[in-house]
Amino acid sequence: MENKNSMKSQITKIVIITYIITSLVSFSLIYITLNNKVEDLGTKFSIQYLLKEKNRITTPIEREIALAQKLADTPTIKKWTQNEYDKELKMRAIEELESYRKHFRDNSYFFIIDSSANYYFNNKSNEFEDNQLRYTLDKNNEKDEWYFATMKEVDDYTLNVNYDRELNTTKIWIDAIVYNAKGEKTGMAGTGLTLDKFLNDFLKPDSNFITPIMFDQNGFVQAYKNEEYIKLSAITASLSEEKNKTIFDLLNNEDQNKIKNVMSSLQNEKKEVGTTKINLNNESRLAAISFIPTLNWYIMILLDSSEIFNIWDFTPTIITLITSMLLLVIVIVYFINKIVINPINQLTGFTEEIAAGNYEKNISIDSENEIGRLAGSFNKMTSTVRKHTNNLEQLVEDRTEKLTKTNKELSKKNKKIMDNINYAKYIQHSILPDVNKYDDYLEEQFIYWSPRDLVGGDFYWIKEIENRLLIAVIDCTGHGVPGSLMTMTTNAVLNRIVDKNSIHDPAILLNKLNIVLKETLHKNNDKKIKRDDGLDISLCSINKQESKLVYAGAKMSLYYTSDDQIKRISGDKQSIGYQYSKEDYEFTTHEIDIKNRNFYITTDGYLDQHGGEKDKRYNRKRFIKLLEENMHKDLKTQGEIYIDEIEEYMGTNEQRDDITVIGFKIKPPNK
Amino acid sequence: MEAVKIDATKSSPKIMFKPEDRKLKIKGESYPEDSFSFYEDIFELMEEAVEKYQSFTLEIEVSYLNTSSTKSFMTLLDIAEDGFKQGKEFSVDWYYNEENEHAYELALDFKSYLELPFNIIPN
Numbered sequence: 022m023e024n025k026n027s028m029k030s031q032i033t034k035i036v037i038i039t040y041i042i043t044s045l046v047s048f049s050l051i052y053i054t055l056n057n058k059v060e061d062l063g064t065k066f067s068i069q070y071l072l073k074e075k076n077r078i079t080t081p082i083e084r085e086i087a088l089a090q091k092l093a094d095t096p097t098i099k100k101w102t103q104n105e106y107d108k109e110l111k112m113r114a115i116e117e118l119e120s121y122r123k124h125f126r127d128n129s130y131f132f133i134i135d136s137s138a139n140y141y142f143n144n145k146s147n148e149f150e151d152n153q154l155r156y157t158l159d160k161n162n163e164k165d166e167w168y169f170a171t172m173k174e175v176d177d178y179t180l181n182v183n184y185d186r187e188l189n190t191t192k193i194w195i196d197a198i199v200y201n202a203k204g205e206k207t208g209m210a211g212t213g214l215t216l217d218k219f220l221n222d223f224l225k226p227d228s229n230f231i232t233p234i235m236f237d238q239n240g241f242v243q244a245y246k247n248e249e250y251i252k253l254s255a256i257t258a259s260l261s262e263e264k265n266k267t268i269f270d271l272l273n274n275e276d277q278n279k280i281k282n283v284m285s286s287l288q289n290e291k292k293e294v295g296t297t298k299i300n301l302n303n304e305s306r307l308a309a310i311s312f313i314p315t316l317n318w319y320i321m322i323l324l325d326s327s328e329i330f331n332i333w334d335f336t337p338t339i340i341t342l343i344t345s346m347l348l349l350v351i352v353i354v355y356f357i358n359k360i361v362i363n364p365i366n367q368l369t370g371f372t373e374e375i376a377a378g379n380y381e382k383n384i385s386i387d388s389e390n391e392i393g394r395l396a397g398s399f400n401k402m403t404s405t406v407r408k409h410t411n412n413l414e415q416l417v418e419d420r421t422e423k424l425t426k427t428n429k430e431l432s433k434k435n436k437k438i439m440d441n442i443n444y445a446k447y448i449q450h451s452i453l454p455d456v457n458k459y460d461d462y463l464e465e466q467f468i469y470w471s472p473r474d475l476v477g478g479d480f481y482w483i484k485e486i487e488n489r490l491l492i493a494v495i496d497c498t499g500h501g502v503p504g505s506l507m508t509m510t511t512n513a514v515l516n517r518i519v520d521k522n523s524i525h526d527p528a529i530l531l532n533k534l535n536i537v538l539k540e541t542l543h544k545n546n547d548k549k550i551k552r553d554d555g556l557d558i559s560l561c562s563i564n565k566q567e568s569k570l571v572y573a574g575a576k577m578s579l580y581y582t583s584d585d586q587i588k589r590i591s592g593d594k595q596s597i598g599y600q601y602s603k604e605d606y607e608f609t610t611h612e613i614d615i616k617n618r619n620f621y622i623t624t625d626g627y628l629d630q631h632g633g634e635k636d637k638r639y640n641r642k643r644f645i646k647l648l649e650e651n652m653h654k655d656l657k658t659q660g661e662i663y664i665d666e667i668e669e670y671m672g673t674n675e676q677r678d679d680i681t682v683i684g685f686k687i688k689p690p691n692k
Numbered sequence: 693m694e695a696v697k698i699d700a701t702k703s704s705p706k707i708m709f710k711p712e713d714r715k716l717k718i719k720g721e722s723y724p725e726d727s728f729s730f731y732e733d734i735f736e737l738m739e740e741a742v743e744k745y746q747s748f749t750l751e752i753e754v755s756y757l758n759t760s761s762t763k764s765f766m767t768l769l770d771i772a773e774d775g776f777k778q779g780k781e782f783s784v785d786w787y788y789n790e791e792n793e794h795a796y797e798l799a800l801d802f803k804s805y806l807e808l809p810f811n812i813i814p815n
Contacts, residue, residue, distance in 0.1 A: 478759075498760050501725075552728045553763050594801055599763065601770070601805075629756060629794070638756060638794055677723055678758055 029362045033354055040350050044343065056326075060307065063326045067309030068294045070231070074320060075293075075311050078219050082180070083315050085126055085214050086195050090178060092121045092130070093197035093210040102134050102199055102207035115153060118210075119143065125212040131194075133158065133168060133209045171196050172206055180316055182216065182243055192216060193316075220244045223320070230328030232306075234321045238284075240267035243318055268321070276300060280308065284319060287312045299323075364392040371399060380407040442502065446475045449505050452512045454483040456685075462490040462563055466685035467660025471626075477679035478504020479624050482515055489525045492685070493560040496577065496624040498553075500679050511556055511598075514538055527560040527573035528608040531597060534558070535575075535606065538598030555598030559622045563615070565690050570615050573608045580621040580648060581613060587621075587648045589641075615687040619652055619659075626680035627663075632670040639670055656684050693740060696733075704730055705754060709737060716741070717751045722765075723758035731764040738771040747781035748772070753815075755792055762798065769802055776808035783809040790814045 092098065101107070101114035114132075118141065122130045128145035138158040143149045158165040171179055178197040192213045199208035223233050224244060235244035269277045276299035283295035287310065294311045307324040364386045371384045380403050386396040456466050462485075472479060478497040483490065493515070497507035514537050515530075524530045542554050557576040564571070572579045574592020581588055590613075595606045613620075623644065630639045647666060651659045663682055693711045700706035705720030716737070724730040741748050750772055757765060775782035784806075788795035796812070803810040 496759060498763060553767065555763070557759070594804060601766065625759070629758065631756075638792075640793060642793070 027362075028365065029358060032357050032362070036350050036354055040346060044346065047342075048339065059326050059329055063307050063324045063329060064296050064309070067296060067307060067322055067324050070226075071294050071309050071311045071320060071322060074223055074233070074322075075313055078223065078320070079313055079315055081126060081219070082193065082195075082214065085212060086178060086180075086197075086315060088121065088124055089195040089197040089211045092118070093178075093199045093208075098132070098210060099199060099201060099207070102136070103201055105134050105137055105139065115141075118153070121212075125214075127213050127215060130210070130212050132211075135172065135199075135206060135208045138168075168209065172198070172209065178211075183213075216244075226322075230325040232301075232323040232325070234268060234323070235318050236268040236321070237316075237318050240269050242266055242268055271301065272299060280310070280321075283308070283310050284312075287319075360388070360390065361392065364388070364396065368392070368396060368399065371396075375403055375406070380410060442475050445502060445505055449476045449480070449508060452509065453480060456483065459483060459485070459490055460688075462565060462688060464686045464688045465656040467656045467663075467683065469660055469664050469680065469682040471664075471676070471681070472500065472504075472679045473626070473676045474501040476502060476505035478507055479626065479679035479681040480508040480512065481681055481683055482512060484516070484519055486519055486523060486525050488564070488566065490563040491519065491525060491527075491530075491560065492563065492622075492683070493558055494577065494622040494624060494681050494683055495556050495558045496626070496679070496681070497556040504679065507554060507556065510541060511538065514541060525562050526610065527562050527571055528610040531558065531560060531573050531575055531608040532606065535595075535597040535602050536604050539600070539602060539604065542598055543600055553599050553601075555596045555602060557592070557596055557624070559592060561620065561622075563687055565688065568615050568690050570613045570620065570687065572611045572613065575608065577622065577624065579611070580623075580645065582619045582648075582652045585649070585652075587645045587652065589645065615689070617686075617689070619656065619684055619686050621648060621682065621684045623682040624678075624680060626676075626678035627667055627682055629678055630667055630671055630674075630680070631677060632672050632674045636674070639667065656686060659684055693737070693744065696737060707734060714741075714745055714747055715749045715751055717753075719753045721756040722754055722761035723756065724761070727758070727760040727764045731761075731768065735767060735771060738768055742771060742775035742778070742780070742782070745775075745780070748775060748783075750782075750784045751787070752784065753787040754798070755789065755795055757798060765798075765802065766805070769806055773806050773808050784811065786810065786812045787815050788812065 095117050097110070097113045097117050101110050104110055118130050118132055122128055122143055130141075130143060132141040132153075133139065134141075138160075140155050140158055141153040142155045143153050149155065158168050160169055167181060171181075175196065175198060178195060181194040181196060183192045183194060193216045194211060194213050196209050196211045198206050199210055201207045220235075223235070226233060233244070234242060236242045268280065272280065279297040279299055283297050286292060287295050294309055296307060296309045299306055299308050301323055304325065305327070307326055308321055309324065310319055310321045312319050367384060367386060371382065374382055383400050383403070384396045386393050453470065456463065456468055468481060470479065470481065478500045480495055480497075482493040482495060485491075495508065495511055497504050497511055499507065511534075515534060518524060518530065518533050518537060522533065524533060538555065559574045559577040559579050560572070561579065562571040572590060574590070575595055575597045577592045579590045579592075581590075590611050593606070593608050595608070596602055628639055628641050628644055631637065632639070647663065651662050654662070660682075663684075667680065693709075695711060696707065696709040698704075698707040700720045703721065704724045705718050705722050708717045709715070716734075718734075722730075750769070752765075754765075769784065772782045772784065784802075786799040786802075788799060790796075799810075799812045803812065
């Protein structure tokens with residue numbers, strides 16, 4: 022039942038495809054929109070976050086820097102660097118340093134006098150009270166190298182971050198240069214600030230999707246969760262030309278450039294925060310960078326937006342959406358089936374019933390929509406067809422009954438007519454003479470008598486009178502029953518004339534026949550009736566003693582053999598028995614020696630028969646040629662040949678006229 | 693008089709009469725079942741023509757006439773002969789195929805009975 026071309030499968034296919042496409046498009050759009058939104062939010066969040074961090078880090082450091090600068094600028098301190106061993110001055114300077122120690126966040130200070138390279142220090146626990154001079158820096162000691170480098174390169178202050186492996190702390194050292202009145206560098210004052218708290222706060226954000234990094238202007242990483250990247254001092258590192266890790270070592274070339282662009286834009290455009298997108302270990306990250314001028318450092322956070330927004334977080338929503346759309350599809354297909362396809366299938370079945378000729382069924386679709394109306398029309402149509410069919414059947418039945426009745430009557434009548442004609446045939450046969458009875462006169466003979474219908478207008482007549490044998494072939498007007506009636510009349514008239522008057526001369530006999538027939542046939546005729554009947558005839562009288570044949574003819578010829586030829590005597594051009602036939606017409610008499618000759622007579626039925634390849638008359642020339650070809654055969658054989666010849670010539674054509682051909686040979690006189 | 697047109701059948705000729713031509717044409721073969729019935733209307737037409745027209749031509753081209761059709765032709769020609777004998781210009785044009793000896797013999801036969809102009813024309 023279900024095939025792939027059915028409406029059901031087509032609609033199902035369309036709905037499913039539409040469903041899939043719509044789902045894909047909607048989910049893609051949702052995904053893209055959400056992603057963009059998340060990036061937006063991520064960017065804003067990063068900026069806020071960075072600004073906050075920047076403040077959190079900068080503010081205390083700047084305060085310490087300011088304090089360290091102030092300390093370095095203290096006149097007492099300045100003077101002490103000029104005159105380190107002045108006890109009065111040293112006491113006042115130490116007082117001053119101790120006062121600053123209380124204000125420094127770390128409660129510690131250091132102070133170096135350049136001329137002696139003496140290093141003074143005290144800490145939070147006041148461990149070195151009255152013993153602040155800790156040691157003397159040695160130019161050749163690698164550990165002390167930082168001081169000499171700073172004094173050489175720094176003019177105001179510098180920050181050094183030290184990571185102490187043993188204590189596992191990172192400290193930022195603020196080194197402020199002390200100048201004397203002449204503006205010469207005479208010492209260094211500063212404090213250490215434990216960055217651990219800031220850095221830990223910075224490096225360990227509340228959200229796990231943020232990766233914070235701090236690096237300096239050269240990209241050397243100052244703070245990062247991966248401590249490998251942090252060296253003791255950026256300056257020391259660069260001086261010792263160690264291959265330290267920079268921020269750029271984390272990135273590919275493209276991303277390095279992006280970061281550099283952001284860095285320069287922060288420098289040039291005085292932007293607080295710059296953002297860009299980079300890849301970190303093949304994962305997309307949003308990078309937000311800000312510059313901290315006091316530290317000369319950059320702080321950066323890498324935001325993993327996929328951690329903020331994960332499409333799988335929406336799984337329940339997506340499943341709900343897919344399920345509800347699927348439900349919608351099922352409901353739509355179900356209702357299309359119920360409202361459209363099932364009724365159409367019902368209708369199809371119904372029309373197939375109608376096509377099979379079953380008009381008795383009614384379709385029942387209880388709906389008022391288009392299909393319901395269609396079903397209604399179908400019902401109306403079938404009931405009309407049913408009505409018409411019934412009417413037609415009744416009509417056909419009635420007609421058939423009438424026809425059968427008529428047919429019966431017709432066949433009854435036909436049978437009656439045929440019976441009559443068959444009986445007429447029997448009667449007509451009875452007037453035809455038996456040629457075999459005339460052995461005394463005839464040596465051989467054949468007779469071919471073939472009426473077109475069962476009976477016909479041709480006949481032959483033989484009569485013996487006064488040692489003569491009269492032989493005639495007669496073609497009466499018409500054929501069939503009317504023709505046969507004429508033959509009966511003619512036969513009777515001929516017999517009566519011969520019996521009554523003992524006439525044996527053919528010419529006289531024809532003359533007499535003409536007169537009597539005209540009397541007989543036209544008794545009641547006036548000239549207005551155009552119907553006219555008569556006959557053509559060839560009449561021979563055989564006289565054995567005289568060894569001759571006497572012939573007279575009315576529009577019919579006599580043929581006879583003469584040496585190897587056939588000769589023809591045309592009958593007179595005067596028919597017999599018609600209204601216009603002249604009663605005083607004298608027929609011509611012909612006498613022919615019988616010596617071993619064949620004589621032939623034919624009615625025009627043979628000559629006029631159509632057929633052959635050109636559908637033409639057989640004609641007289643061909644007939645004479647036929648006789649000449651066969652004249653030496655015995656007459657019985659000749660008769661059979663002539664029958665075969667005309668039947669073959671006729672082929673499938675109908676016989677046009679009655680045909681009579683006779684041939685005979687007269688016995689020579691008894692010696 | 694009204695025009696007449698009878699189409700040929702297997703056993704009857706085509707017959708055409710147009711009053712404006714003063715001409716009756718008969719063409720084909722003639723061996724109908726009942727030739728007298730078939731030609732009855734043509735006899736009447738011919739008689740009317742004899743009454744109404746001063747001149748008339750019978751144009752005949754038949755390849756075969758059976759015995760009874762021959763008699764009907766005789767009747768038809770007799771009527772035309774009446775017209776001629778009343779001093780009118782009635783004539784016969786008989787066309788025949790030179791191969792058809794029967795048609796020629798028929799024409800000669802008819803001509804021998806009649807006095808009106810009878811033209812036998814081979815075609």
